[in-house]
Amino acid sequence: MTSTPTAPTDSSPAAPATAPTVLIVDDSRVSRLVARQYILALHADWTVVEAATGEEALARAPEVRPQLVLMDVNMPGMGGIACAEKLRALLPDAHISLLTANVQDATRNRASEIGVGFMEKPITPERIARLTALLGH
Secondary structure, eight states: OOOOOOOOOOOSSOOOOOEEEEEESSSHHHHHHHHHHHHHHHHHHEEEESSSHHHHHHHHHHOOOEEEEESSSSOSSSSSHHHHHHHHHHHSSEEEEEEEEEHHHHHHHHHHHTTTTEESSOOOOHHHHHHTTTTTT
């Protein structure tokens, strides 16, 4: 009779999960600061990375690998919808949500088409709590 090898058992506790990284993309420094403060008030151990443009977000995303991206729609250069579409391809498992004062149906529909969330501005603690809850932490 042959025995099947088994993997050694490890009774040590599992390594702690890495705290999530959030990428905030907004041309408004104030909006980025407010979102950062609300996120860190809820999750002090999370990493928050900022980008002022869509181009900057695309440059930083491969390095920081965010699990959550909060994206303004109206920004100079590459807009939020175009950037979110590129980030969706780059980060297929990330939660990406547009944060915008632009509440037109066309914007909502486009967000849905590319598989990203949509949340109205202004940024509030309650809205940030709903978004961060997507990560289950």
